[in-house]
Amino acid sequence: MIRLTAWFGAFIALLLGLAAAQAAPLDNRDGFWSDWSDATFARAASEKKFVIVSLQSWWCPWCHVMNRDTWANPDVRAVLKDKFIPVQVDQDSRPDISQRYERWGWPATIIFGPDGTDIVKLRGFYSPKFFIPILQETIRDPSPVDYGNPGGPERERTLATGLGDAERAAILAFIDKAYDQANGGWSKSKLVDGPTLGWFLDRAHGQRNGAGDKEAEARLKRSLTAQIALIDKELGGISQISLKPDWSAPSREFPMFAQQAALSAYARAAVLFGDPTYRVAADRLFSFLKRTLATPNGGFYASMGMAEGQPGVDKRQYARETGQAIQGLLAYYDSTGEKSALALAVAAADWALRERALPAGGFRHAEHDTGGPYLADNVEMAAALLALHRSTGERKWLTAAIAAGDFIARTFVDAGTGGFFASASPDGPHLPKPIKQREDNVATTRFFACSRPTPATRATARSPRPAWAISPRRPCSRPTPSCPTCCWPRRNFATSLCM
Numbered sequence: 001m002i003r004l005t006a007w008f009g010a011f012i013a014l015l016l017g018l019a020a021a022q023a024a025p026l027d028n029r030d031g032f033w034s035d036w037s038d039a040t041f042a043r044a045a046s047e048k049k050f051v052i053v054s055l056q057s058w059w060c061p062w063c064h065v066m067n068r069d070t071w072a073n074p075d076v077r078a079v080l081k082d083k084f085i086p087v088q089v090d091q092d093s094r095p096d097i098s099q100r101y102e103r104w105g106w107p108a109t110i111i112f113g114p115d116g117t118d119i120v121k122l123r124g125f126y127s128p129k130f131f132i133p134i135l136q137e138t139i140r141d142p143s144p145v146d147y148g149n150p151g152g153p154e155r156e157r158t159l160a161t162g163l164g165d166a167e168r169a170a171i172l173a174f175i176d177k178a179y180d181q182a183n184g185g186w187s188k189s190k191l192v193d194g195p196t197l198g199w200f201l202d203r204a205h206g207q208r209n210g211a212g213d214k215e216a217e218a219r220l221k222r223s224l225t226a227q228i229a230l231i232d233k234e235l236g237g238i239s240q241i242s243l244k245p246d247w248s249a250p251s252r253e254f255p256m257f258a259q260q261a262a263l264s265a266y267a268r269a270a271v272l273f274g275d276p277t278y279r280v281a282a283d284r285l286f287s288f289l290k291r292t293l294a295t296p297n298g299g300f301y302a303s304m305g306m307a308e309g310q311p312g313v314d315k316r317q318y319a320r321e322t323g324q325a326i327q328g329l330l331a332y333y334d335s336t337g338e339k340s341a342l343a344l345a346v347a348a349a350d351w352a353l354r355e356r357a358l359p360a361g362g363f364r365h366a367e368h369d370t371g372g373p374y375l376a377d378n379v380e381m382a383a384a385l386l387a388l389h390r391s392t393g394e395r396k397w398l399t400a401a402i403a404a405g406d407f408i409a410r411t412f413v414d415a416g417t418g419g420f421f422a423s424a425s426p427d428g429p430h431l432p433k434p435i436k437q438r439e440d441n442v443a444t445t446r447f448f449a450c451s452r453p454t455p456a457t458r459a460t461a462r463s464p465r466p467a468w469a470i471s472p473r474r475p476c477s478r479p480t481p482s483c484p485t486c487c488w489p490r491r492n493f494a495t496s497l498c499m
Helices: 002-010 012-017 038-047 061-071 074-083 095-100 128-140 165-178 194-205 214-230 256-273 276-293 319-336 339-355 375-392 395-411 438-450 455-459
Strands: 050-056 084-090 108-112 118-123 253-255 303-305 312-314
Touching: 038 050, 038 084, 050 061, 050 128, 061 074, 061 128, 074 084, 074 128, 095 375, 118 128, 194 214, 194 256, 214 256, 214 276, 253 256, 256 276, 256 319, 276 303, 276 319, 276 339, 319 339, 319 375, 339 375, 339 395, 375 395, 375 438, 395 438
Parallel strands: 050 084
Antiparallel strands: 050 108, 108 118, 253 303, 303 312
16 A cells, blocks of 8 residues: 555654544444444454544543544545444553554554454544545555554563663663753653653662762753643643643643652652652642542542543543552652551552452453453552552552462463563454553563562562562551662553663
């Protein structure tokens, strides 16, 4: 499909600027949308139709705009009518499908052939003016577009347990180059990058290299101070991204991972630097979680959107987002001693163990899943339970964390090349094996690294404890960033580094 590739490239600059978030609750009273299912793909094969999938998210404004301006457009529907089966997938509810196509942003539009081969992948919003020609060209020439493989082939499994000097130097150089000298933050796209903030907090305090890194501290402070502009003045939650590089255009998208990342970073920075500005930021974020996203039943809602369409709070409850909320709350509690934060974290963990636990020790995503189980839910809850043990010293949380870790080890490991699959089952019989999502693999590695055995655990190996279990010694009652036994939560948006 050379012609479509060239045509697509002409609009790439426009698309990158419009690749934002995701839409409000979908109105499907006219039956326009079909479900992602084996039956839908079987129907496509039988009727020789394309399946066109729109991946959306509750909090994404451009998804809402595309639903209103493009998908509902009569001319678009006329082209779709005889040759396409439209399918809408909420990316928050299906991590397996979401993570397979996440590099295409929200909304993402994927066109599959009747045999299930993906032909076209589109990033972000498309108006009818640009969307209709792509549909027509796909009908005329359905050969798949070659987008390349940015990850390359998988390497053979090795026994390496860390980065080599050359790899470490290359990554550090990349991070250094990515720093925005003019505005703070890393890269021109300004987002709440929890793992990067956490790693720079480590460097600034000297946990990684034995002495505080003053340049890292200066860059971190500038970035954290500038990022406060993303905290909503009305709500107290933090927008996950700014639409301008100077932090001046918050998107008003409030997914849980951004709240956890920011709350953890500001709570920790308040202790490290003694800056009351960071404590105020952490207090506002905590208040948003408590007032807006905490549920009456003890869990947490998934997100909130207040931009185009203003969908409000997404009241679905997922194990993944609940685990993220627990980790953020405990970072705040560990820094401030605020007991109501600990109470919320305990209530959320109790809810997850009651409402989302699987008999085998892991966690499902929602109340009823059509796929999965998913690695993301299990690693976020495992990390949350481990953090609860460290914050309280209560053995029951360690027991639950061990069970979740065992479930991850049994369920998601790729025995051939290593790493962890995103899902325990394929997304559908027409798709390849489950993918390995980078950030979740880093988070899982960090979980097991923070749980690695110590001389104390090896000395007590007679107990029925898996080899990876953490030391049974009582943790600090009030962990601090300098405590050598504490693994501060930091994950969910970009790859973090163990160096």
